[in-house]
Amino acid sequence: MDTTAAISTRVNWHSDEMKARRKSRYAAERRLKAYGMIAIIFALGFLAFLVGSLVLTGHKAFTQTVATVNIDLTSAGVDPNDIGKADWRKIVRDSLKAQVGDLPRRQEKAFFDLFTSSAPFLVRDAVVKDPSRLKGISSFVIPLSDPADQFSKGEISRDTPERQRRITDEQIGMFDQLVSKAIISTPFNWGLFVNADSRFPELAGLAGAISGSFWSLLVCFTISFPIGIAAAIYLEEFAPKNRWTDLIEININNLAAVPSVVFGLLGLAVFLNGFGLPRSAPLVGGLVLALMTLPTLIIVTRVSLKAVPSSIREAALGIGASKHEMIFHHVLSLAMPTVMTGAIISLARALGETAPLLLIGMNAFITSMPDGIFSASTALPSQIYIWADSPERGFVSRTSAAILVLLGFLVIMNAIAIFLRQRFERRW
Incomplete structure (x- = not known):
């Protein structure tokens, strides 16, 4: 007779003691589920309160x-x-x-x-x-x-x-x-979307801020996406495993947790004071946001490359493909949906950053839309900051309306990321 059978013969599973123990375990499981439901309800409640307060305050700015x-x-x-x-x-x-x-x-x-x-x-x-x-x-x-x-x-x-x-x-x-x-x-107040900033609340709009955010994100994506993918591919597929690569990985992980204001100080010292780039320009804002999003993009790309089964690599090499052909024709193409999702989420985070943009001067009072990456401009987060600091009562509702517009862009970007992940995700 094995050990399990011996224990079964000695334990009376229908005794009052075992019934009490089962009842206690089931009660603990129900409490755990209840705690989870309470946490979700609290989170949804705070979210509803936040969005509700913004809508209550800002809906009048849309007329x-x-x-x-x-x-x-x-x-x-x-x-x-x-x-x-x-x-x-x-x-x-x-x-x-x-x-x-x-x-x-x-x-x-x-x-x-x-x-x-x-x-x-x-x-x-x-x-x-x-x-x-x-x-x-x-x-x-x-x-x-x-x-x-x-x-x-x-x-x-x-x-x-x-x-x-x-x-x-x-x-x-x-x-x-x-x-x-x-x-x-x-x-309906179309001027909120087609007008630039103004000292008069009835004329102030978000067109300049939206345009500035677009140019900044364009510069950010152009720089961070290819560099982040290239760095992740090298570290994951080509770099030897030694103390130097370990040190680089540790620094990348640490940079992903660095407060954004530090990147703003870096941009102020290097790009403005060091290289003499124009202040308040989307070019500088995009460079700073690219530095901020690079660590996250590298980490996400490395994780997505690791998720591709080793059998894909072995099959490609087995039919005569070189290593770079195996990576770019097979591994990277399979990992690209997750990489694109990480890139969009990184850009969504960059869109909502305020501190680095304030430090490089993208909080100036600009009454015209920028016509390129070298023109002085503001951005959506810094425009919200400017309006929130304005004494005119009319800017109170416009501040909440601008936050709703920013949240709308963030929701759209995250929805695109979810769609790409579900549409192109491969399962093995």
Whole structure:
């Protein structure tokens, strides 16, 4: 009789003692499952609270209160050959005053403060873009100023005492008069995506930041992807196993855990002060982000190469392939889906980094979109930082809206990574 049979004959599996022990084990298993469920519920709860608070605060930034004003440019005497020299301030103000009839002179300033101070420039730029507007009456959309926009969206209550709000009772009466004439509307705020930054919340947008992030990520990917894959292939397939390669591997693993602010200091010292590259340029931002993502990309690529079965290597070598043919034609092609997933996740992390970009100056006030990697620009994370530090109340909702846009890009990039992994993943 073997040992198992001997134990079975000595133990009464149906005794009260064994039933109590089984009950205790099952109870411990149920508690473990309960702890896991509680942890997941807490995590989802915090995520829902975060996203909910951002949506609650930022959803109003996706709309903008505007006034649709008809302007007769035929009688304005604008020279078609020199549109910029016209008195657009007077043209716009006369057209705005015509919407409310006779307006006492003492009330003019309060009335014009309902509209963005850049209204003359917006009308001028629209006419420059389409000179046919000079003939006849044209309709122009003029954003309201931040206080009027906040009042229209209900963030400023008319029941609040006048001294405690940024819009006066007199201006509220003028606003109501414009509403009664169906001049005021609150459409989707496309300016949030097509405008660059501005000191006026009603005109501020993310176009410059999105463009700057795109150029920075393009530089980052162009540098880190080929270098990271080449380094991983050499360390995994060609490098001899000795203390020097062990030291390199340890340093790569340590660099993957280094805080991003350290890479920002490195970029400031080397690329700006050392090489004299332009400050606030996506080129420098991309170089810093490439240094930051390289260790992670190398580690992910090495892991994916290790995951390819050795039988693939042996079969390729057995039919006469050289080592580099075996690696590039068989091993790397099978590992590429995981490599691409790691690259996209690394780029998603780089997209959300703020500290290194602040240190190299990509938090400057830039009112135009960059036209290349050498132009001064900002990025989405640093734009969020700038708006969060702004005292104007209108930037509060725009900060949350910008965070939602950034989260949207991150979700899209991670979804692409999941799709690539599931679509091209090979199983053995």
